[in-house]
Amino acid sequence: MELTGAQILMKVLKEEGVDTIFGYPGGAVIDLYDELDRTDIRHILVRHEQGAVHAADGYARASGKVGVCLVTSGPGATNAVTGIASAYMDSIPMVVFTGQVPSHLIGNDAFQEVDIVGITRPCVKHNYLVQRTEDFARIIKEAFYIANSGRPGPVLIDMPKDMVARKIEYKPTTEVKLKAYNPTYNPNKRQLQRVIKLIEGAKRPLIFAGGGVSLSKASSELTEFARKAQIPVTASLMGLGVFPASDPLWLGMLGMHGTYRANMCTGECDLLIGIGVRFDDRVTGKTDSFASQADIVHIDIDPTSIRKNIPVSVPVVGDCKISLQKLNSMMDGQLDLSGVAENRKEWFDHIVSWKSTRPLDYEQTDVIKPQFVVEKLYELTKGEAIVTTEVGQNQMWSAQFYHFEKPGHFITSGGLGCMGFGLPAAIGAQVACPDMLVVDVAGDGSIQMNSQEFATAVQHRLPVKVVILNNGYLGMVRQWQELFYDKCYASTNMEHAPDFVKLAEAYGAVGLRAAKPEEVEDVLREGLFSPHTVIMDFVVEREESVYPMVPAGAPITDMLLV
Amino acid sequence: MKEEHIFSMLVDNQPGVLSRIVGLFSGRGFNIESLNVAVTCEPNISRITIMTKANKPIVEQIEKQLNKLVNVIKIRDLTGPDSVKREMALICVNARPENKAEILRIVDIFRCKVVDVGTEHYTIEVTGDEGKMKAILSLLKHFGVKKIARTGIIALFREPK
Numbered sequence A: 001m002e003l004t005g006a007q008i009l010m011k012v013l014k015e016e017g018v019d020t021i022f023g024y025p026g027g028a029v030i031d032l033y034d035e036l037d038r039t040d041i042r043h044i045l046v047r048h049e050q051g052a053v054h055a056a057d058g059y060a061r062a063s064g065k066v067g068v069c070l071v072t073s074g075p076g077a078t079n080a081v082t083g084i085a086s087a088y089m090d091s092i093p094m095v096v097f098t099g100q101v102p103s104h105l106i107g108n109d110a111f112q113e114v115d116i117v118g119i120t121r122p123c124v125k126h127n128y129l130v131q132r133t134e135d136f137a138r139i140i141k142e143a144f145y146i147a148n149s150g151r152p153g154p155v156l157i158d159m160p161k162d163m164v165a166r167k168i169e170y171k172p173t174t175e176v177k178l179k180a181y182n183p184t185y186n187p188n189k190r191q192l193q194r195v196i197k198l199i200e201g202a203k204r205p206l207i208f209a210g211g212g213v214s215l216s217k218a219s220s221e222l223t224e225f226a227r228k229a230q231i232p233v234t235a236s237l238m239g240l241g242v243f244p245a246s247d248p249l250w251l252g253m254l255g256m257h258g259t260y261r262a263n264m265c266t267g268e269c270d271l272l273i274g275i276g277v278r279f280d281d282r283v284t285g286k287t288d289s290f291a292s293q294a295d296i297v298h299i300d301i302d303p304t305s306i307r308k309n310i311p312v313s314v315p316v317v318g319d320c321k322i323s324l325q326k327l328n329s330m331m332d333g334q335l336d337l338s339g340v341a342e343n344r345k346e347w348f349d350h351i352v353s354w355k356s357t358r359p360l361d362y363e364q365t366d367v368i369k370p371q372f373v374v375e376k377l378y379e380l381t382k383g384e385a386i387v388t389t390e391v392g393q394n395q396m397w398s399a400q401f402y403h404f405e406k407p408g409h410f411i412t413s414g415g416l417g418c419m420g421f422g423l424p425a426a427i428g429a430q431v432a433c434p435d436m437l438v439v440d441v442a443g444d445g446s447i448q449m450n451s452q453e454f455a456t457a458v459q460h461r462l463p464v465k466v467v468i469l470n471n472g473y474l475g476m477v478r479q480w481q482e483l484f485y486d487k488c489y490a491s492t493n494m495e496h497a498p499d500f501v502k503l504a505e506a507y508g509a510v511g512l513r514a515a516k517p518e519e520v521e522d523v524l525r526e527g528l529f530s531p532h533t534v535i536m537d538f539v540v541e542r543e544e545s546v547y548p549m550v551p552a553g554a555p556i557t558d559m560l561l562v
Numbered sequence B: 001m002k003e004e005h006i007f008s009m010l011v012d013n014q015p016g017v018l019s020r021i022v023g024l025f026s027g028r029g030f031n032i033e034s035l036n037v038a039v040t041c042e043p044n045i046s047r048i049t050i051m052t053k054a055n056k057p058i059v060e061q062i063e064k065q066l067n068k069l070v071n072v073i074k075i076r077d078l079t080g081p082d083s084v085k086r087e088m089a090l091i092c093v094n095a096r097p098e099n100k101a102e103i104l105r106i107v108d109i110f111r112c113k114v115v116d117v118g119t120e121h122y123t124i125e126v127t128g129d130e131g132k133m134k135a136i137l138s139l140l141k142h143f144g145v146k147k148i149a150r151t152g153i154i155a156l157f158r159e160p161k
């Protein structure tokens, strides 16, 4: 069968089960768009390529599938870079297709030529330049396989225009054979036995779970593990939702803005079991004093994560789900749990007292508190919405005051901390889950970074809800200036913002505003349960700060409290 | 404490592969003391030898990070006595008439070769391990080294006897 490169792409995408692509056309990909139009693959036309990549990211997280984007060469490709970097940091499975100038022009500084393979090399899991149409099908298959196996991540395929247009005799590729790529899924049994031994002996154990648990779909195994072994659980920002927040073993988030008891627990624990985490500096604080009394067990599929930031006593390289399944069945057989309750009583008493002395709290005044908005949002959605966030205080308050029961419900740019992520990510999540309520909790600064995507949401009838915590500041930076720079608010005042209600209306969305605490609930009710795209502008306390806070580089138990 | 380590790896012989490896070193702040690349007997596979200097945890990271690259097929730490290590250098040294005999004697003692001669210079080909390189360079320095080109260390694991 004779097929063009473009036809091959469509064929392989179908084989890979792709039903949605986020993208933006241009000269170098016009053949592909022409072909795409003849398939039943849904194309979501965004308004900026960064939006396409974040949307694919949100789609991947909400659906558990690989996100796919298609952008043109040159500026299309460079616009996608921020999104790719964010997906890379958060290990999101994604395949990004970029157009490229025709092969014979590569290297000539041709119109709209950039070396996107070179530019993205440090922020992709792998990338390809298609040099023969004959290789195209194999490359696409490999890309999907690499993106979605081991520690997932974005893979980019750069496609010169002539490679896509050329017709070749097409032979289907079936198996992916990569001699040098072989992720370790099965953990070493002896290491697991050492973990069991440590659990038996521990008086003050702690589980620290991360995004890896969600990526390997291991949250029910984690829950079983924690309950069986009676070990309290904390999580990184990326791990929120992998353990039900309603469980008495739940401590809240760990880290710079973690809960008092979670942070204190790391300081006092004698065993810390890290699962699918990478011990980022926002979690460890000063590494020398992090969990300094504890044996540290680290379970992760990526060997480079282990011992990268902190020393580990028991490294376990393997898939989180398989490792936890094995640990669970080993516990059934071996672990004598009869003494556990007695053994850990003191530890649990301690935790309870930490919680009651320092709960997450804020003071209610006659100005809207941003925390109050998130709390109300949680109440009204019964904790069942998919929440995406922008970056800054809005992100931290969402993490603190919305309580997640299930994975895939909190979608945030964790590693890159990329402002402008939340709206396009919400669009992607809404495409993946049309029947769910999807809410972007935004800051007034961040929302302006990708507000053009309101048009995308309205065009595709995606009823995403945007909750702007409008403090008129780049709030998180302002908070640092307040605490560490003598309140010199250099370039963080954002009072010159558009009228968000009018902006919503200009895009054909619904705009609502609350300026007083008593209006909050009504606006949320009206906005959340509307069938349209809605932007809700909450005029909040301007100089509210996120607490607890651990200053950068300080021990994680050294918290500034309200 | 920083130690020297020699990593030898087989990689896909494709455009951009070297750049992935070098980019990994620069991006993560690792250090390259020497680097050598050439194709093996199989035209689609190259061998790369990198000497680096780092403390223990970083050495562990370097090896794991290299291993993670999709185009790195196999990697081995060849530090220590279980491998043969060689480097070659071409050294162009000032050779004034009164020094010629002395230089040739050094060449002889070190079992090197003179590969280019002029009225005022010799170009000497030296092969050996690090110790030999250091020794001969320190002797030739006195005459004035005009130019030098070194391959960097290459190494192979010693096969079982």
Ligand SMILES: Cc1ncc(C[n+]2csc(CCOP(=O)(O)OP(=O)(O)O)c2C)c(N)n1
Residues within 6 Å of the ligand: A390, A391, A392, A393, A394, A395, A417, A418, A419, A420, A442, A443, A444, A445, A446, A447, A469, A471, A473, A474, A475, A476, A477
């Ligand atoms: C793309 C990008 N640029 C800059 C920053 C640095 N930064 C982190 S938080 C923040 C302030 C965000 O302001 P806003 O969206 O209003 O959120 P708030 O903190 O006020 O809730 C800034 C500028 C960033 N994270 N991302």
Ligand SMILES: [Mg+2]
Residues within 6 Å of the ligand: A443, A444, A445, A469, A470, A471, A472, A473, A474, A475
């Ligand atoms: Mg703000």
